[in-house]
Amino acid sequence: MPLLSRYALSGTWSKDELHHRPKSLWRYEEVLPVLQPENQVTLGEGFTPILALPRLSNQLGMARLSLKDEGLNPTGSFKARGMSVAISKAKELGQEACIVPTAGNAGVAMAAYCARAGLQAVVVMPRHTPAAFQEACVGYGAELLLVDGLINDCAAQVKTLNQTGRYFDVSTLKEPYRLEGKKTMGYELAEQLDWQLPDVIMYPTGGGTGLIGIWKAFMEMRQVGWLHPKQPLPKLVAVQSQNCCPVVDTFRGRQANSKQYVGTPTIANGLAVPRPIGEPLMLQVLAESGGTAIAVSEEDIRQGTQQLWREEGIWGAPEGGALLTATQQLLEQGWLQPHQHVLLLNTGAAYLYQSALTGGSDTLVSR
Template identity: 65%
Template sequence: METILEQRISYLSNLTCSRCGTQHPAFQKQTVSPCCHIPLLAHYLKDAHFPKSELKQREGTMWRYKEMLPVLHPENIVSLGEGFTPIVALKNLAAKYELNTLLLKDEGQNPTGSFKARGLSMAISKAKEHGVESCIIPTAGNAGVAMAAYCAKAGMRAVVVMPRHTPKAFKEECYWYGAEVVLIDGLINDCAAKVKELNQHGDLLDVSTLKEPYRLEGKKTMGYEIAEQLNWTLPDVILYPAGGGTGLIGIWKAFHEMQQLGWLEPTIKLPRMVAVQAANCQPLIETLAGRQPNAQNYVGKPTIANGLAVPRPLGEALMLQTIHESGGTAISITETEMVTGLKELGASEGLFVAPEGAAVWMAARKLVEARMISRNEKILLLNTGSGQKYMENLSDVFQ
């Protein structure tokens, strides 16, 4: 065991149940916690430390933070160059709305065109490390595309289950990566039920959101990058489109890990985290408002922001925890408002974002108007994907 520890590149120590805190071994294949059947969280050695100055010499991908990522040996990394996406200053919109600082981290510039590249690169890398040969995923679009691409790179079989109404671009990209695509009537929860049926014998690794511990670890690298790209300072508020919620949870996790590493000054206040959902599918808002105990029976509707059509997120409790701990909130955006946001970001800033990214911008506008965000604060928006894939959803906007 000592030889393995000496050779490995990661400080990974254990996995804990996100409900009861029971520890589980991190060096064998895991899905959800055996104790409570909910997400497992990766933890790293308490004495983990390396100077952030070392990052200056490293490649511009998410793997620059390898010590705080779960892949133990570099030969298992399955990468297409994901991460270290730019943070763009939206100066035209900031001037128009009298905002001091308005920034956007553009995840649409990742391989496969979305932030899902981060999580699936990590999940498939760990699957490879555990000797997995086949993976399956329910998806609203982007996650399926990303899994198909990384499975292709790793030489694994990929089975993608997605709603039949998913835009054609997502389906075709999965086909080009050699994935088996199964189309289902309904939303992602219906796809999840089909995945359970197809995988009843457990022959495939289910890499659904938070049903394995490592997609979250890929997503958290957005938090590391935000701090590094802002010269180890943080925004006052971060607005994030929360469907399954791994990005929201992961960014918050990253901030705490950087505090442990000593990379953030003790006086730095962590940002308020704002979860943005679609009005057509807003389970988090319904739970926060007390109109339901949780999202287990919530029924949502399709939305042009496919990634927000997640009616029963497994990570609901972790999202709520992030919102409460950060002093943040949740807000929903209508389909019409998303289209307005798409047009405004395109015409004012030259950015063609995913509808999820447009929702985040419109949420910022509404919260500024409601004085829940000050015009003097440093505001960071997360755009999770490229608008190009959503053209079918938007085909009638200008007709």
């Protein structure tokens, strides 16, 4: 079971204190695990905007559809949040080198924050990952290792490379700090919406730290008194690709768990996590929130992504495009209602995915 951080929270921490703080995730430092401010490794991550989607709302017949755009984070994705906190803690603990298996964005983020902190970075990535991700890691000075397979195969390689414990392993939920950075999305949602949460949050689900983290944030805000105990919390929806949908299959009862699940690559790289270690926690969040899980096709992901681009001018990643298609399908099924406020949590920008989305070539300049 993954290790989670807990805090001694009380009503003495007032949300009024937030008014004059910098607009970054570090405004919530009381519920982050870095003890000394001088160890905070930051590139200005967090406090990404929540945007109304009026054209798409009208097309879908919805009263309120909005999107939190994590693509505006440093390194172009929500992974900047987790890596900012994890690399800050690695620095505070006196670590000198970090390693991560990645489907793409996490490797880029770790490479950037290790560069910022002056730490060595080793990124282990599937060989089929679009070249832009690979080039970014190399550009930040990381050592890049390519593996045939998916992220679980990369994780096996990391385990082999780190047998001596030389590296600080920031694999998903192998340490508690990335989750703490991701949970700040939940704090921001509440603050930015004046403490009135959406009815439903659509979340693209691979390793699941964001899904788990957002729910953890809601629980902490209830504990500290920022959310009323009787205030309804959003239903969380886990959205996956049909090419790799272990959580959906377990949620739907098609398998006992995902420990033997075999997935295939998807243009939404972040969704290609066939055996997520956090599956039990994700299923718990879905159950507690009254949410659901749904998988969409690769073509639907492409179409949803292009709709975000062309209808709303949002350069969202394919993971975000999957959310739009899933929303339409859940509306058609009657699970979502037109009067509800539905928020899409777009986890990244599209620019690193361009070759996969447009059919261009992936050519990595050799080192």
